[in-house]
Amino acid sequence: GENVEQHPSTLSVQEGDSAVIKCTYSDSASNYFPWYKQELGKRPQLIIDIRSNVGEKKDQRIAVTLNKTAKHFSLHITETQPEDSAVYFCAASRGGGTSYGKLTFGQGTILTVHP
């Protein structure tokens, strides 16, 4: 089955700096890669996702890049703000078509943005 590794496990940055979180996956058939933000005691919330037919996607201060050959994808947050502090999870699935779409998650990254 799919295995997703996420690094780093903790990340501390100063407000205004950039943050990068990296994930690798093992199943070459995976084609959908979402990122979720989870604040303490709350539900995971989708912040951005990317499909395998695209190499990069950007939404304001958040971007995701995908390298299918190397089987890794990364989350980039620019101009970080204290409210970006949370746990971030990457995930992979065989989304679309007749596949099941179950998500395999990474272990999570605790991001702390210091004012």
Place this chain on the structure above:
Amino acid sequence: DTGVSQNPRHKITKRGQNVTFRCDPISEHNRLYWYRQTLGQGPEFLTYFQNEAQLEKSRLLSDRFSAERPKGSFSTLEIQRTEQGDSAMYLCASSLGVGKDTQYFGPGTRLTVL
């Protein structure tokens, strides 16, 4: 609130008791997923429904766990003879279906087994 809802939000039970959780997906979402999340870990897939059909179950789901989705709407997850190792957050998610696989999560049910 038109998002995914789960009840109860918290459940404390004694070892050996049975518990049942409910998930109401977003209206018209065909796919419904159950995940389990322990402290400091990412959610782990438990089972998945396409309408009322349960199409996949994780090896994590022992015989004590059963899930249903009658009529393809809400779903229930039952744990029989609970064990302390069952203590976790149980998350439900839903998606529209084929080609629309973005999953939206509910707030979860936190289970504590004493």
